[in-house]
Amino acid sequence: MAKVKSAVSSVDIETWGPPPADDDVLADLIEALEALGMQGAVSSMGGIAGGVGATFGVKVPEGSAAMAEAVRLGVDAFERASRKVGITHGGIARVDVMTDPYLDRWLTREPERYAGVTEVAALLGVSRQRVAELRGKRGFPAPIAEISAGPIWAVSSLNRFLETWERRPGRPRKATA
Amino acid sequence: MGWDYRQVRREAIRQGWTVEPRKKGEMFKSRDKVTQVMWHSTPSDVNAIREFVRRLEKGGFEWPR
Numbered sequence: 001m002a003k004v005k006s007a008v009s010s011v012d013i014e015t016w017g018p019p020p021a022d023d024d025v026l027a028d029l030i031e032a033l034e035a036l037g038m039q040g041a042v043s044s045m046g047g048i049a050g051g052v053g054a055t056f057g058v059k060v061p062e063g064s065a066a067m068a069e070a071v072r073l074g075v076d077a078f079e080r081a082s083r084k085v086g087i088t089h090g091g092i093a094r095v096d097v098m099t100d101p102y103l104d105r106w107l108t109r110e111p112e113r114y115a116g117v118t119e120v121a122a123l124l125g126v127s128r129q130r131v132a133e134l135r136g137k138r139g140f141p142a143p144i145a146e147i148s149a150g151p152i153w154a155v156s157s158l159n160r161f162l163e164t165w166e167r168r169p170g171r172p173r174k175a176t177a
Numbered sequence: 178m179g180w181d182y183r184q185v186r187r188e189a190i191r192q193g194w195t196v197e198p199r200k201k202g203e204m205f206k207s208r209d210k211v212t213q214v215m216w217h218s219t220p221s222d223v224n225a226i227r228e229f230v231r232r233l234e235k236g237g238f239e240w241p242r
Binding site: 008010012024028029030031040041043046047053055056057103104109110 | 199202207213225226230
């Protein structure tokens with residue numbers, strides 16, 4: 001019989017609150033998840049939804065249905081473990097799955113950097129005035145925010161623009177009669 | 178990724194997280210106290226540190242890269 005390859009996916013679950021009164025149950029939740037075969041479990045509470053959450057690795061057969069299977073197994077294990085340690089919640093608020101290679105990239109990604117007009121001008125090698133002109137050009141990224149000091153861009157969006165920007169050096173020629 | 182729990186713990190404290198002892202591990206509280214993450218003192222898997230950092234990042238932690 002052919003052996004089915006399996007891979008580990010990282011499942012992250014958040015639930016609606018309120019958080020438990022005794023936070024020692026979070027350690028019990030980790031133990032309960034690991035007793036069910038979940039790997040490297042970490043638990044938490046609070047965040048946007050306010051309830052208990054957990055992040056752990058789940059082993060699933062490789063293939064197109066791997067992500068759906070990771071969600072199914074992960075949510076099932078979380079609910080069983082929660083019941084076992086007496087955690088109640090107001091429903092699952094969010095489930096997020098990453099494959100193992102993606103988790104590696106996610107954790108080692110470059111943090112976003114931000115730039116104002118002066119930094120954008122330096123990045124593009126143009127004057128501040130030219131930046132103002134470029135803002136009207138199709139394809140130039142929109143700033144992520146406008147603050148009293150001026151617009152702010154995400155550098156990653158400017159880098160994408162730079163990859164496709166057809167720069168025309170020099171001033172435009174004067175029209176001759 | 179050569180992460181080590183002590184390194185992550187030190188960096189979290191530097192970023193304003195508070196770390197409180199619990200019966201079976203340590204509780205990390207974000208600067209605004211909205212997010213709390215539990216680290217079990219005897220993780221069963223070496224990959225627990227990656228799941229831990231992923232969880233902390235949701236609370237605003239940034240691993241210096």
